[in-house]
Amino acid sequence: MNTFAINAEELTYRYGDLTAVDHISFHVAQGEILGFLGPNGAGKTTTVKMLTGQLRPKEGKATLLGLDFARQPKKIQAQIGICFERTNLYEQMSAKENLELFAQLFGVKPFDADALLGRVGLTGRERDRVATYSKGMRQRLMVARALINQPSILFLDEPTEGLDPVSAEAIRNIILEERQRGATVFLTTHDMLEADRLSDRVAFIDQGKIVALDTPHALKQAYGKRRLLAQVIGSDGKLVGREIVLDVPETPDTVHQLFSQEQVVTVHSEEASLEDIFIQITGRGLV
Amino acid sequence: MNWRIVWTLVRKDTKLFFRNRFFAFVSVLGLFAYIGIYYLLPGSVDETIKIGLIADQIPPLFEDLQEEGLELMLLDSEAELEQRLLNGDITVGYGLPDDLMAGLLSGSKQQIKVYFSYDFPEELKDAYIILFRELVFMMTGQELNVQADEVLLGQDMAGLQIPPRKRMLPLMAVFILMIETMGLSSLISAEVEEGTLTALFTTPMRARELFVGKGAAGAGMAFFQAVVMIAATGGLRREPVLILTALLLGSLLVTGMGFLMASGSRDLMSVMGWGILAIVVLALPSFSVLFPGLFTGWIKAIPSYYLVDTVHKVINFGASWGEVGINLLALLGLSLAFLLLGIVTLQRRYR
Numbered sequence: 001m002n003t004f005a006i007n008a009e010e011l012t013y014r015y016g017d018l019t020a021v022d023h024i025s026f027h028v029a030q031g032e033i034l035g036f037l038g039p040n041g042a043g044k045t046t047t048v049k050m051l052t053g054q055l056r057p058k059e060g061k062a063t064l065l066g067l068d069f070a071r072q073p074k075k076i077q078a079q080i081g082i083c084f085e086r087t088n089l090y091e092q093m094s095a096k097e098n099l100e101l102f103a104q105l106f107g108v109k110p111f112d113a114d115a116l117l118g119r120v121g122l123t124g125r126e127r128d129r130v131a132t133y134s135k136g137m138r139q140r141l142m143v144a145r146a147l148i149n150q151p152s153i154l155f156l157d158e159p160t161e162g163l164d165p166v167s168a169e170a171i172r173n174i175i176l177e178e179r180q181r182g183a184t185v186f187l188t189t190h191d192m193l194e195a196d197r198l199s200d201r202v203a204f205i206d207q208g209k210i211v212a213l214d215t216p217h218a219l220k221q222a223y224g225k226r227r228l229l230a231q232v233i234g235s236d237g238k239l240v241g242r243e244i245v246l247d248v249p250e251t252p253d254t255v256h257q258l259f260s261q262e263q264v265v266t267v268h269s270e271e272a273s274l275e276d277i278f279i280q281i282t283g284r285g286l287v
Numbered sequence: 288m289n290w291r292i293v294w295t296l297v298r299k300d301t302k303l304f305f306r307n308r309f310f311a312f313v314s315v316l317g318l319f320a321y322i323g324i325y326y327l328l329p330g331s332v333d334e335t336i337k338i339g340l341i342a343d344q345i346p347p348l349f350e351d352l353q354e355e356g357l358e359l360m361l362l363d364s365e366a367e368l369e370q371r372l373l374n375g376d377i378t379v380g381y382g383l384p385d386d387l388m389a390g391l392l393s394g395s396k397q398q399i400k401v402y403f404s405y406d407f408p409e410e411l412k413d414a415y416i417i418l419f420r421e422l423v424f425m426m427t428g429q430e431l432n433v434q435a436d437e438v439l440l441g442q443d444m445a446g447l448q449i450p451p452r453k454r455m456l457p458l459m460a461v462f463i464l465m466i467e468t469m470g471l472s473s474l475i476s477a478e479v480e481e482g483t484l485t486a487l488f489t490t491p492m493r494a495r496e497l498f499v500g501k502g503a504a505g506a507g508m509a510f511f512q513a514v515v516m517i518a519a520t521g522g523l524r525r526e527p528v529l530i531l532t533a534l535l536l537g538s539l540l541v542t543g544m545g546f547l548m549a550s551g552s553r554d555l556m557s558v559m560g561w562g563i564l565a566i567v568v569l570a571l572p573s574f575s576v577l578f579p580g581l582f583t584g585w586i587k588a589i590p591s592y593y594l595v596d597t598v599h600k601v602i603n604f605g606a607s608w609g610e611v612g613i614n615l616l617a618l619l620g621l622s623l624a625f626l627l628l629g630i631v632t633l634q635r636r637y638r
Contacts (some may be wrong), residue, residue, distance in 0.1 A: 052489055078491040088482030090299075092306040104295040105490040145486075 003066075005030045005153050005184035006051060010060035013046050020046040022208035023060065028201075030152075033175065033185040035176020035199030035216075037192065037278065043208040044188045045085055048157050051186065052082050057102040065152055078106065081151030084156045085188075087138045095122055097142050098130060099148060106149040120144040121170050136167035143171055147178070154178055157188045172198060192274040202274060206282045216274060221282050230256065232262040239265060292492050296500025297507070300393070302473055304508060310470040316600050317466055318512055321459040325520045339368045339380035339402070346387060348426050379403060379415050391427050407528075421628065449603045451577075456522055457595040458573035458604055462515055464509045464537055465569060468545035469562035471505030475549035476517035476558055498630045502542050510538035522602045529601050529608055532615065537594040539622035541569075546629025550636040572596065590625070593618040 006028040013021040021043040028034045040046050048057040051062050051074045062069045064076045091097050096113045103111035117126050120140040130138060138161065146154060158177065160168035175185055175198055189195050195202050196216045203213040212219060220226075226246040234240040242262070244254045245268070258264060272280075327555045329521055337358045340349070345359055353359055360377060362368045368380040377581055380402035384390060390397045401416055424430055478484040487497060513534045548561040572592035578597045586592055593614045600606035600614075608615075 014456060053491060054485060074493060077489055080489075082486075082489050084482065084486065086482050088486045090303065090483055091481065092303055093299075097302075101295065101299055102486075105292055105492050107291070107486070107491065255547050 003030065004028060004063075004201065005032070005065060006034075006186065007063040008051065008060070009062075011047065011050055011057050011062060012059035013043075013055055014048055014058050019208050021050065024205070024208070024210045025060075026203055026213055028153075028184055028186060030184055031179065031182050032200045033179050033187060033198055035195030035202035036186060036188045036204055036205060037190060037195050037274065038205035039190060044190075044205055044206045045157055046187055047083075047205070048085075048155055048186070052080060052155055053077055056194070060069045062237065079151060080153045080155060081146035081149060082163060083146040083154075083159050084143045084155045085141055085161075087135075089130045089138060089141060089145070091184070092129060094127045094129055095133070095144075098141065102145055103148050106177060108149055111148070116144050116147060117141075119147075120174065126232040136163050139163055140167060143174055147174075150181070151183060153184045153186065155186045155188075158190070160189070160191065160194060168194075189192075192278065196274050204278055204281060206278075211281050212277070219274065219277050220272050223277040226269065226271045228267060228269050230258060230262075230267040233265060288497055289491075289493070290429050293503065294498045295488075296492075296497060297504045298518075300471075300474055300501060300504035301508065304470055304504070307327050307470070307473065310466075310473065312471065313466060314512060317463060318516060321463065321516050322519045325452045325455065325459070328450070328455060330450050330452060332448035332450050332470055334448055335449070337377040339377040339382060341368055341380070342383040342387070343385055346383070346422075346426065348422050353421075358491045367598055368402055372402055374509065375404075380409070381419060388426065388613060391423060397423075398404055410628075419492055426617075434496075452520075453579050454599075456517065456520060457576050457598045458570060459516060459520075460513050460534065460537070460598055461595065462566065463513045463593055464534075464541045465562065465566045467509035467512060467538075468505065468541040468548070468565075469558055470508070471501065471542065471545040472549040472552060472558045472562065473555050475501065475546070476552045476554060477547075494634060498546075498633070502546075502630075504625065505545050506538040506542040509541055513538065517598075517602075522598075525605045526601050526607065529606075530598065531612070532586060533594055533597040533601070533611075533618065536615065536618040536622050537591070540590055540594065543622060543625025543627070543629040545570075546633045547625070550632040590618075590621045593621065 004027040006026075008027070009025050010023045011021055011025070012019065012023050024047065026034075026042075036044050036047065046055065050057045051064065051069075053076065056071065058071075065079055067076050069076055090101070093101070095117055098113065099113040099116060103109075103113070114123070114126060117123060120143055122137060122140055122144070125133070125137065130141065132244060133141065143156070143159060146156070154175075159175075160172050162173070172194065175187065179185055185198075187195065187198060199216060201213065201215050202212045202219065212223075214222070228244040228246060230242040230244070231239050232242055242258060244258065258267075299541045335356050335358045337360060339362050341362050341364065345361060349359055350517075360371070362371065362380070365382060368382065370632075371377045372380050382396055382400035382402065384399065387397060387399075399419065401419065403412055403414075403415075475484075478487075484497075488494070514523075514531065515535065517530060544565055548558060548565065552558045552561060568589060569591040572586050572589055572595040575586055578594060597606075597611045597614045597618070600611055
């Protein structure tokens with residue numbers, strides 16, 4: 001029996017003739033944050049649906065916390081938390097009532113809804129109906145709902161999409177806190193900066209297939225180039241750009257020449273972003 | 288089955304139902320309206336037949352008829368008779384010649400006029416003409432040599448006719464049950480539309496707990512309101528347990544139909560569409576109580592017939608368990624069948 005929090009083997013799902021997820025296999029260790037990255041329609045949400053029991057795989061199998069989803073779906077669902085891509089709250093109930101309802105369904109006792117709402121920054125609006133909430137507030141409530149049962153695995157499907165910077169940052173901090181608590185986080189996003197900052201490893205999914213899976217650092221090492229970008233004053237007195245590729249044998253000499261022979265105004269290093277690497281691997285962007 | 292989860296779902300649905308202002312308003316308003324309408328309708332039936340006569344005096348033998356439930360009214364003119372007929376003051380009018388008896392005795396043919404209002408049933412017109420001819424035979428001493436003995440099957444309802452408001456009760460019960468069912472269907476379709484059903488299904492809650500919870504909430508609300516209406520109109524005075532059983536089975540029946548409607552609906556408008564169609568069909572058996580003889584045997588193919596017939600027979604005729612036992616069994620079978628069909632359809636649609 002493996003000790004992975006998530007173990008997916010040859011997971012496949014088809015909508016009619018369209019293969020949305022095509023024989024993907026991966027695992028996520030306990031306490032790890034896996035960023036699941038890809039453009040819209042790549043198969044991210046379908047994968048989440050299969051891993052959370054919303055869809056039954058056409059082929060392959062998923063094991064979560066050592067339990068086979070096909071055999072013990074409810075036992076697994078009791079230990080996971082899901083923040084759906086689409087907001088699905090009871091609009092005519094208050095935030096507190098929403099959380100208390102799901103706490104009762106999960107059998108969480110005692111349950112302090114106020115404390116959880118305070119954690120996601122909704123203190124003072126606990127008793128207001130969700131219908132009166134802004135998008136950011138709803139998303140925070142969605143995250144709070146996913147945390148009700150202190151899940152061993154947290155699935156977050158585009159949790160910060162379309163949010164204001166403050167709300168997005170609040171949610172990112174919660175993700176890191178959950179990892180600190182020991183939870184495994186499966187983070188679906190097409191925000192490469194967010195994935196780079198939060199994830200221990202990232203998987204690129206494109207057209208239903210995983211095309212790369214590794215730590216952000218390793219991917220940058222494997223696919224990206226580190227560069228030094230400088231601005232110097234040219235012979236005509238105007239600013240001119242200089243680019244020096246790092247991590248090659250001649251780098252030290254080139255850097256020395258730059259500073260000894262040119263009048264350097266600014267200099268900074270630059271490494272390839274995950275988006276650059278995704279484009280390099282798939283030949284297309286993320287949107 | 289986790290009953291804690293079921294109870295949580297029942298409380299949630301009840302709360303959401305009353306937060307849907309439309310259905311909450313319609314439910315409360317409907318309840319008051321039905322009870323109000325009941326007490327506004329006549330509480331007794333006027334069994335006398337009022338006949339207007341244009342004549343100098345009431346002919347012999349006609350007077351005797353007044354003891355048989357006929358009320359004769361002497362009128363001065365044809366115009367007055369026509370007006371009274373149109374006003375509904377009299378059922379039928381006879382215009383008699385001034386010298387009717389003398390004419391009859393002389394053997395000459397007498398011309399009379401029989402007046403009916405425009406909406407008088409065609410099949411009864413001949414009866415009033417024959418009645419007059421019969422009386423003329425008797426007045427002239429030519430009574431037919433036939434003795435007719437009356438044989439009445441069942442309870443003699445003479446003087447005990449069921450008032451319109453009592454006949455309305457089964458119809459009101461069906462309306463109340465169906466309105467609540469539309470509320471249940473709209474709650475389910477809203478859960479699908481807003482994605483909350485998906486959120487519920489990813490908790491430890493199982494599908495069977497969801498359906499039991501929804502069914503209990505829907506049937507409970509429908510049953511409660513139907514019981515309040517029947518109780519407020521005095522319908523629980525006879526065989527209360529029998530009436531409550533019939534209403535409970537009726538609530539389960541319409542809950543199954545509510546599941547079916549929800550599985551075929553995408554939004555509130557489609558729920559309303561299906562709901563109105565269902566109400567029209569399910570209300571038909573109630574019209575056969577309001578207007579006896581309106582429908583033939585095919586009315587028994589409509590599931591609500593067994594609820595309507597039971598409520599009607601128990602409230603208006605004091606029927607016992609034995610007399611409506613077959614109805615209750617049919618209602619139980621249909622309720623279970625519709626519940627099962629509704630659950631299967633809903634599950635196939637949304638899982």
